[in-house]
Amino acid sequence: MLTESGIAAASNLTPGGLLNENGRHPERAFLLALQTPDLSDIQQAESLDELAELATSASYEYGDRLVQHRERMLPGTVFGSGKLTEIRERIREVAAEVAIFDGNLSPAQGQHLEKFLKVMVLDRTQLILNIFGLNARTREARLQVELAQLEYMLPRLVGMWAHLDRERGGIGGSKGAGEKQIDIDRTLIRTRIARLKKDLRHVASERVTQKKGRGACFKVSLVGYTNAGKSTLMNRLTDTRLIAGDRLFATLDSTTRVLNEDNRPKLLLSDTVGFIRRLPHQLVASFRSTLEVVRDADLLLNVVDIAHENWQAHIETTEQVLEEIGAHTVPRMIVFNKVDCVPDRVQLLLAKRRYPEVVFTSALKEDCSNLRERIAQFFEKSMITTPLLLDYQDCGELAKIYRWSRVDEVRYEQDGVHLTITSTPANLERIRARLPVGPEPLLAGNP
Numbered sequence: 325m326l327t328e329s330g331i332a333a334a335s336n337l338t339p340g341g342l343l344n345e346n347g348r349h350p351e352r353a354f355l356l357a358l359q360t361p362d363l364s365d366i367q368q369a370e371s372l373d374e375l376a377e378l379a380t381s382a383s384y385e386y387g388d389r390l391v392q393h394r395e396r397m398l399p400g401t402v403f404g405s406g407k408l409t410e411i412r413e414r415i416r417e418v419a420a421e422v423a424i425f426d427g428n429l430s431p432a433q434g435q436h437l438e439k440f441l442k443v444m445v446l447d448r449t450q451l452i453l454n455i456f457g458l459n460a461r462t463r464e465a466r467l468q469v470e471l472a473q474l475e476y477m478l479p480r481l482v483g484m485w486a487h488l489d490r491e492r493g494g495i496g497g498s499k500g501a502g503e504k505q506i507d508i509d510r511t512l513i514r515t516r517i518a519r520l521k522k523d524l525r526h527v528a529s530e531r532v533t534q535k536k537g538r539g540a541c542f543k544v545s546l547v548g549y550t551n552a553g554k555s556t557l558m559n560r561l562t563d564t565r566l567i568a569g570d571r572l573f574a575t576l577d578s579t580t581r582v583l584n585e586d587n588r589p590k591l592l593l594s595d596t597v598g599f600i601r602r603l604p605h606q607l608v609a610s611f612r613s614t615l616e617v618v619r620d621a622d623l624l625l626n627v628v629d630i631a632h633e634n635w636q637a638h639i640e641t642t643e644q645v646l647e648e649i650g651a652h653t654v655p656r657m658i659v660f661n662k663v664d665c666v667p668d669r670v671q672l673l674l675a676k677r678r679y680p681e682v683v684f685t686s687a688l689k690e691d692c693s694n695l696r697e698r699i700a701q702f703f704e705k706s707m708i709t710t711p712l713l714l715d716y717q718d719c720g721e722l723a724k725i726y727r728w729s730r731v732d733e734v735r736y737e738q739d740g741v742h743l744t745i746t747s748t749p750a751n752l753e754r755i756r757a758r759l760p761v762g763p764e765p766l767l768a769g770n771p
């Protein structure tokens with residue numbers, strides 16, 4: 325039975341069971357897929373390669389894989405009975421202790437497979453939730469992951485306690501033991517979900533306080549497929565030491581740093597959680613406030629691992645997720661990272677010729693100055709240069725003017741301080757609003 329304090333731990337024990345009874349991961353994983361006609365062989369292979377990477381990131385050892393071609397998934401058993409017997413044999417041969425299905429399973433399907441295959445069965449969503457659980461370090465990330473896990477678990481409770489009903493049975497019209505247990509657990513989980521949402525709202529409000537004052541800055545956000553090198557790039561560009569690792573979903577929180585101290589308006593850079601194909605929707609919903617930083621950005625850098633064989637599909641997936649979270653209208657720039665890993669120099673030259681607009685870099689081996697320049701150029705285009713005459717009695721405003729704009733020229737004359745300043749229209753408006761309105765509108769445009 326679940327207790328309130330045990331809910332957090334129980335959220336790791338989804339029907340398929342994310343952890344074994346010793347709290348440790350089984351060693352070897354066997355990957356299963358059912359290829360329907362809408363998926364090409366290449367797409368299926370890519371998807372399974374990715375599932376293998378996910379499994380490795382969750383500390384599983386790769387056993388083997390099997391794909392069955394079928395018109396559609398069988399509602400009860402997923403695979404046909406002959407195929408299931410073959411899968412069971414293969415699992416035994418490679419001594420796998422867990423089978424991971426490349427797709428989503430209903431609780432009943434998961435249970436059927438576990439019973440038949442005699443190993444723990446996970447689906448893709450469970451595996452991703454598991455990785456997120458392993459990598460959540462900050463309070464916000466932990467709250468978000470727990471929320472996603474419980475949302476995933478809630479509709480699956482029925483399957484979890486069905487055995488109690490089978491064992492004891494319900495008397496007359498009254499509820500069986502399993503059914504009662506489901507009611508109790510459902511209430512506990514709903515209470516916990518409400519609490520988590522409240523806590524997350526609180527964290528989000530703290531974020532709003534942190535964000536105050538950022539309105540006058542340019543905001544750049546790193547987005548892209550997981551493991552593309554976003555955190556490494558962030559470390560390189562802002563001289564920080566965020567955790568970067570060769571595993572999927574190393575980063576779950578967004579972190580913001582000043583990109584260039586001297587730049588006016590200031591440039592802020594944020595690192596965010598990576599994307600992946602078929603990101604579980606519970607995760608997208610739970611991570612909404614973290615992803616707000618992406619929606620709020622003035623520019624998105626879509627970091628792409630050019631050395632990955634599926635980089636084109638990665639770009640498409642990132643575009644899809646951006647659309648899903650409502651960030652598709654934010655301007656974006658592609659950055660091809662890991663150029664040092666491309667084995668074929670000719671291929672790299674061809675790519676550079678084909679994508680002349682794209683920045684090619686290596687966050688690990690280069691200083692990325694080309695990327696810095698491109699970011700600066702992007703914002704330069706949206707800035708306006710204007711003259712400004714400041715009365716000596718308004719000189720107290722100079723500090724703000726220096727913070728919100730780039731001062732290109734200053735001349736102290738008899739009638740006041742003559743400035744030439746460059747900034748965004750919004751910041752120029754901010755400056756104008758603080759000054760007594762003179763006859764000259766400030767937004768005179770570029771001279």
Ligand SMILES: Nc1nc2c(ncn2[C@@H]2O[C@H](COP(=O)(O)OP(=O)(O)OP(=O)(O)O)[C@@H](O)[C@H]2O)c(=O)[nH]1
Pocket residue numbers: 549550551552553554555556557567568569570571572573574575576596597598599661662663664665685686687688689
């Ligand atoms: N060779 C090489 N490796 C790189 C480069 N950039 C990043 N890496 C490596 O790629 C792995 C993933 O890097 P991260 O910066 O953690 O990637 P990420 O996009 O932040 O990944 P998630 O947070 O998991 O979404 C790490 O092992 C990095 O050292 C690069 O330019 N060249």
Ligand SMILES: [Mg+2]
Pocket residue numbers: 554555556567568574575596
């Ligand atoms: Mg990262």
